Amino acid sequence: MRTILSTALTDLCARPDFVFLTGDLGFMALEPVREAAGARFINAGVAEQNMVTVAAGLARGGLRPWVYSIAPFLYARPFEQIRNDVCLHGLPVALVGNGGGYAYGVMGATHHALEDYGALTALAHLTAYVPAFAEDVGAAVARISAGSGPAYLRLGRDEKPKTLALPPYAPWRRVLAGGGPTMVIVGPLAGGIIDALMTRPEATRPAVWVVTELPIVETAPPEAFLADLRRSAHLYVIEEHVAQGGAGQMLAYALAKRGLAPPRFTHRCAQGYPSARYGSQKFHRKESGLDPESIVASLAGMAADPRGSAA
């Protein structure tokens, strides 16, 4: 997704208000942006707090800053700068974090971003974009550019489903029809799960929705989603983020407020480091039950047990 981002941003360089800051990262990906942006490409050094604050100053000065680092370094270290300098003032600063969730795998826990959009969407005015597929990145960049407030773009690896024809970008998309639970997936892990579900009978497999924009406000779920939920009476949310502040909690809250809470709710999310061992993104997903095999197995269990799984 990072290469697609680089292309999308290179296209934006022509805008007179474009300016790009990186926290000394982007080697072998952002060179085209550096070439195209010239003096408006700024390596702010290994100093994320200052980078975000400077971006707020640039935005106040009439520019549209894009601020890049890897996701874990972008939301946690400079959290107060994002809160006070950017979000409190509603400034159009775009924070781009590469490697959401467990994407940096065996690099270790310091390099994972498991609480990023939960923490950031608690802040005023901010919208988080979590592309599920590489094709979503350009749309997200366009929507951020057209917006007037702060944004967070969480990037990951492209894991596009092998056989699915993707519908055009929308914050909520039903990507797979099914007569089973109403499934909501946030992030690139959707690809592998969709592939695994494609081979299942449509009558019993989940109806899969991909959500790419957060927070989920009460009015966000579209009518077609609510219809799926009424039919299935079972909401199943999957995300590479901890439960606290995650999309599962956001959606459950939004539905409860509207009196639409389904009788059954399954939430698969990041569990941290249950074995205290480290490995690839795939390894960590499996430990959290976020891998396609675990998801499929959980559905089989639910079919056998009419009460469903609380997992």
Next chain:
Amino acid sequence: MSESVKEIVRKAGLRLLQMHYESRVGHIGGNLSCLDLLVTLHHRVLGPDDRFVLSKGHAAGALYATLWSRGLLSDADLATFHQDDTKLAGHPPVEGIPGLLFATGSLGHGLGLAAGLALAKRLKGEPGRVFCLMSDGEWNEGSCWEALTFAAHQRLGGLTILVDLNGLQGFGTTTEVADLDSLADKLRGFHIDVHEIDGHDPAAIERALAAGAADRERPTAIVARTVKGHGVSFMEHRMEWHYLPLSAEQYQNAVAELSKR
């Protein structure tokens, strides 16, 4: 000849005391220490193209009194200071104060904000300078050094940093808590233009601010030696005036002292 800066500082100081007395709030010491800097900057230097960031947000009262002295805030505005339903919060708010671009109050943010404003001006080819008033205790924050590194490296000549060097911070002197003496020498180590002055001498402040305009290649830092609680003998150099409100008797005594200056 227009009214002297010294006379404006005296009037603004009295108005500041009244604000703090009526609203029964502290922070008066660090407001009095930077009043000469604020008044000189706002009355003698700041033009329509210039920008100002109050990094030491706890000096909001001094800034409000300074804006009042320029006719940008009214007596009615100041009467609401620190009260319910006011726009004059204890630290600068997000909007509604003339010339104020940022809510501040958590230390260590202002210099980076000012650097961003200065960089935006350079990238857009806009005229004007950017000024940032900081405290001395604030330099405990690592983000200040990140911002200074950035501003020096980017050669932001349009940026001028004013440091209110009153020597007292939250729970001790700056020497006792985290000794950075001499701060001016440390700033010089970043190859910026550094001036050390008496922060209660308006002529010296004005000269240093003018010198800052001349260097378009490097940021300027004006390290202004000041006295916390300046002008009120029982407040001077005393830490409690970072916190305490004034009693009626203390207020009368403070007014009597400032009136004579």
